[in-house]
Amino acid sequence: MTGNEEAGPGRKGAGQEFMERTKYRYIGKSDQQRGVPQPPLELPADPARPIIDLPRPDSPGIPLVDLREAMEQRTSIRSYAHESLALEELGFLLWCTQGVKTIHGNLATLRTVPSAGARHAFETYILANDVDGLEPGLYRYLALSHRLQLIETDPTLALRMTAACFDQQFLLRSGAVFLWTAVPYRMTWRYGERGYRDLHLDAGHVCQNLYLAAEAVGCGVCAIAAFDDDAMNELLGINGKAQFLIYLATVGKRD
Template sequence: MPDNTLSPAGAGLEFMEQTKYRNLKRSDQEKGLARPPLELPPAPGLPVMDLPKPATLAIPHLDLRMAIERRHSVRSYAKKPLSVDELSFLLWCTQGVKSEHGTHATFRTVPSAGARHAFETYLLVNDVDGLAPGLYRYLALTHRLCQMTTNPTLHIDIARACFDQDFIMRCGVAFLWTAVPYRMTWRYGERGYRDLHLDAGHVCQNLYLAAEAISCGVCAIAAFDDDAMAEILGIDGKEQFLIYLATVGKCETGP
């Protein structure tokens, strides 16, 4: 029989135990503390650009069952750029805001516990028409992009931080989702960390399915050096940390 005694080596089991409802303390929402903002603001002075509006995009229709049947991880991509329209479509499908409830909540194209939507979407752009290679952040509330850096070795640095998964360097764009945990724990306390990981799955599956409509392949990545990625993204790794990423690129052969 396995030894289920909780110990430093059993951090996962300890996490599950301590986040059971019977072990939770009052959340900050229950204490009447102010809710965190719905989105991190862009840093002053950084370029911000509008994206094509979702309603204007001419995206081929694809039967949902066909998209589900085709969906699989793709690590080899054609040397063909994505268009800005296609990128706009993928961003809307993964974090697009359908409506806002004042400053309290957003209702998006993906589910999130309590509509807390604790993610920020960063993009490693390698090959997208009209965009310089580099790091960007999606401003979901206004459907815009903020250009963070044009570091020419960024794709190499990120591939290394993902334990040399070199297909990252050959994708058209990589989606990097960071979590701002207080957006979730404000309502749910420590239990909210469970919800963050569930939400990551919702977001990434939407990316897989949406990519099928534009002849792109996706590969989700959960293996990365947390501290190295935090340094690359300029985040602290605690109040904001990378939770998941995925590469996207044009398929080498059609469906």
């Protein structure tokens, strides 16, 4: 028996069950079709926590880059220079990965990345290790207003996050870590259980934008999919069901 046969249809695991149960024939009516009001476009900001305005993404300090050149140079980079990220650069990268171009009332947003049905089910968190103008700590990107909200400044957070990513030490050496969490009901409200497939597709769109945009500001990126889900969700203060970590990536100045 070949390796392909061993991993084929005869061996049903959780992944194959997921693909089977999310086929359209099992979905039924979505909450949108039932007339249930849709969830908010963004989690509300905490009025008790500080909010930081970000520079506009068209800041004159951000150079233009040729798309073909960016695609040719794009690669995963785990070694970074001992150089801080500028706040303008972080704001640019946030806008390129979840920036809002148009808001259609409380119904939908059009952003710099595609999303199934314009559902945009992600929240972006930033672990700032070395960003000019930011105290090291955890922040959440408020995409609708292009601002950051401080979550916490626990000095052990970066170490604990590295441990939860199975001790991938380059996380500590990065200028910042982008963490994308999914709020699944934003997607499943329209697409039912099929929406969980769309969440993972959307994560790829977002991270690729980060890789390409980083070329404009002399940064390297490395996506991380290996992490302890429960430990990371706990570090972010989310419950792993209504909101869970789906993907993360380090960013730092090229060495």
